[in-house]
Amino acid sequence: MNNAEHAIKKLYCELADALDIPLLNKVSTHVWRATLNTEWLNKGVPEIQRAAYFGHSPEVNRSYYTDLTDISPLVEMLRRPEGAK
DSSP: HHHHHHHHHHHHHHHHHTTTTTGGGGOOOOHHHHHHHHHHHTTOOHHHHHHHHHHHHHHHHHHHHOOOOOOHHHHHHHHOOOOOO
C-alpha cells in the first residue's frame, strides 16, 4: 500500500468512528470514484473527460465506475412521513 492509500484508509477509519458509519472501515477510493463519476455524468461532463480524470479508458470507466441505477423511488419512500403510503 502506498502512502496516499495508507493515509486515505486512516482517514476513512477516523471518519467511520467519528460519524458512526461502520461501512467507511471497509470502503476504498473506488466508492468515491464511482460517486463522483456518476455525479459528473449527471452534470453533463463528457465521458472522455471523466475517464481521463479517473485514469481509465471510457469502457472501464463506464463498466466499473458509473452507476445509472434510478434510486428516486427509494428516496421518495424514505422522505414520506412514517406510516404514509
